[in-house]
Amino acid sequence: MGLLSKKDTALLTDPLADNNPITIQVLGICSALAITAELKASIVMAVSVMFVLGLGNVVISLMRNIIPSKIRIIVQLVVVAALVIIVDLVLKAFAYELSKTLSVFVGLIITNCIIMGRFEAFALGNSPWRSFLDGIGNAAGYGLILVIVGFFRELLGSGTLLGFKVLGDPIEKSGLYAIGYENNGFMLLSPMALIVVGIIIWIQRSRNKALIEEN
Amino acid sequence: MEHIELFFKSIFIDNMVFATFLGMCSYLAVSKKVTTAVGLGAAVIFVLAVTVPLNWLLDQYILKDGALAWLGPEFASYDLSFLSFIMFIATIATMVQLVEIIVEKFSPSLYNSLGIFLPLIAVNCAILGGSLFMQSREIPTLGLALTYGVGSGIGWFLAILAIAAIREKIRYSSVPPALRGLGITFIITGLMAIGFMSFGGMLTGGDEKPAEKPAVEAVIKKQEIKKDTKEIVAKNTTLNE
Numbered sequence: 230m231g232l233l234s235k236k237d238t239a240l241l242t243d244p245l246a247d248n249n250p251i252t253i254q255v256l257g258i259c260s261a262l263a264i265t266a267e268l269k270a271s272i273v274m275a276v277s278v279m280f281v282l283g284l285g286n287v288v289i290s291l292m293r294n295i296i297p298s299k300i301r302i303i304v305q306l307v308v309v310a311a312l313v314i315i316v317d318l319v320l321k322a323f324a325y326e327l328s329k330t331l332s333v334f335v336g337l338i339i340t341n342c343i344i345m346g347r348f349e350a351f352a353l354g355n356s357p358w359r360s361f362l363d364g365i366g367n368a369a370g371y372g373l374i375l376v377i378v379g380f381f382r383e384l385l386g387s388g389t390l391l392g393f394k395v396l397g398d399p400i401e402k403s404g405l406y407a408i409g410y411e412n413n414g415f416m417l418l419s420p421m422a423l424i425v426v427g428i429i430i431w432i433q434r435s436r437n438k439a440l441i442e443e444n
Numbered sequence: 445m446e447h448i449e450l451f452f453k454s455i456f457i458d459n460m461v462f463a464t465f466l467g468m469c470s471y472l473a474v475s476k477k478v479t480t481a482v483g484l485g486a487a488v489i490f491v492l493a494v495t496v497p498l499n500w501l502l503d504q505y506i507l508k509d510g511a512l513a514w515l516g517p518e519f520a521s522y523d524l525s526f527l528s529f530i531m532f533i534a535t536i537a538t539m540v541q542l543v544e545i546i547v548e549k550f551s552p553s554l555y556n557s558l559g560i561f562l563p564l565i566a567v568n569c570a571i572l573g574g575s576l577f578m579q580s581r582e583i584p585t586l587g588l589a590l591t592y593g594v595g596s597g598i599g600w601f602l603a604i605l606a607i608a609a610i611r612e613k614i615r616y617s618s619v620p621p622a623l624r625g626l627g628i629t630f631i632i633t634g635l636m637a638i639g640f641m642s643f644g645g646m647l648t649g650g651d652e653k654p655a656e657k658p659a660v661e662a663v664i665k666k667q668e669i670k671k672d673t674k675e676i677v678a679k680n681t682t683l684n685e
Contacts (some may be wrong), residue, residue, distance in 0.1 A: 234523035252555065255469065255473060257469070258465070258468040258472065258572075259465050259466050259467065259468040259469060260465075262468065263464055263465045275601060299570075302566060302567070303534070303537050303538075304535065306533050306534070306537055306566075306567075307533075307534070309528065310480035310529045310530040310533050310534075311530065313529055314526060314527075314529055314530065317526075317529070318526060333573060333576040333577060333580055334574050335450070336529050336572070337466070337569050337572060337573055337576065339529055339572060340533070340534055340567050340568065340569040340571070340572045340573075340667040341569070342567060342569075345567045362501050364620040375634055403630075418638075418641065419463065419464075419465065419637060420634045420635070420636075420637035420638045422465075422639065423465075423630050423633050423634035423637060424630070424631055424634035424635075426630050427623075427627050427628070427630035427631040427660070428631075428632065430621075430622075430626055430630060431620075431622050431623050431627050432625070434621075434623070434627065435621075435622035436622075
């Protein structure tokens with residue numbers, strides 16, 4: 230592919246594993262945890278962040294030479310806020326129920342550190358195309374963790390995936406429930422999100438020793 | 445009464461960090477030492493106490509559906525609430541700048557301890573989250589908005605203080621290498637959040653009506669305990685003198 234050089238591909242794939250925004254860069258955790266009780270909300274959140282970060286990175290990168298560095302934070306906030314308003318209104322129009330579950334967390338994409346972090350660290354110093362790839366890559370890395378956490382919490386917590394009863398019906402006692410399986414309601418409570426992410430970090434770091442921190 | 449109730453509710457039950465996971469980024473990044481954690485926590489209390497009431501006024505008199513009615517009857521049908529994100533974040537960013545300038549001018553010592561944290565705060569989700577929750581929970585008066593802001597700030601302060609203290613101690617224990625640093629902090633925070641969930645019954649005691657009485661008593665007890673501690677503190681200070 231002529232469109233993506235090797236460096237560009239690295240921009241897309243690095244954040245998925247060894248430079249993951251959540252588990253390594255520690256950015257954007259606030260929203261990652263609160264909305265992952267079901268898979269659908271996680272996916273919608275991941276797509277929203279991908280939209281905001283991809284487009285926002287391009288906008289900031291186009292303006293990088295004309296933004297005075299003293300007021301850059303406010304400029305960045307305004308760009309993000311405008312994009313988030315678009316996401317919020319689209320969600321309210323086409324997925325009203327979902328926008329109720331996400332509640333204030335759509336608005337909190339504005340202060341999602343992942344967005345400001347990428348603006349500061351990448352978009353202010355790179356060309357629009359590279360910034361776009363960086364934005365999409367980081368949002369994908371963020372979304373990946375969200376989807377993994379959402380998958381386990383919904384599967385173990387309510388026995389469903391995207392609303393489908395994959396483990397059988399708990400009331401009719403079909404599927405796994407016939408042999409005495411019970412849903413672990415604890416997985417639906419918010420503290421478990423933290424513990425699931427903690428376990429993901431554990432697994433990732435024990436596979437890649439280079440990531441282990443000093444105490 | 446409702447002030448006290450909201451105050452304790454925003455500190456313990458709806459704790460910013462443990463119940464809604466707001467401000468996690470700075471919570472994880474700045475909790476390696478207790479002294480810095482205290483500085484950031486104090487700055488968060490301060491900024492929340494300023495921005496939540498300010499955004500309440502903004503919401504009530506400009507943004508809400510029909511809020512512009514004070515300009516004249518022809519404005520009563522305007523609904524500007526879609527602008528609330530951008531207005532709130534602009535208020536917060538300007539307030540943080542303003543507070544920074546004022547503090548630098550009038551209290552250099554406070555600036556030295558708070559100053560470096562103030563710019564960090566403009567993008568702290570806990571601050572915007574405070575304003576957005578204030579809006580979505582429809583807090584009725586300015587006074588309550590102030591109480592809510594201060595309460596959530598103190599809740600955040602307690603959380604970061606607790607995790608910083610734990611992280612200072614955990615340095616001396618043998619954590620599995622792969623869990624060191626971030627991993628163990630996540631798991632500890634999860635356990636603390638489970639602990640904080642037990643505060644859930646403190647004020648509401650479920651949604652049934654009969655449960656309201658013990659809830660009030662609990663608050664009174666809380667006050668008494670507070671009084672007791674105050675007396676003890678007073679005694680100690682007199683002893684010291």
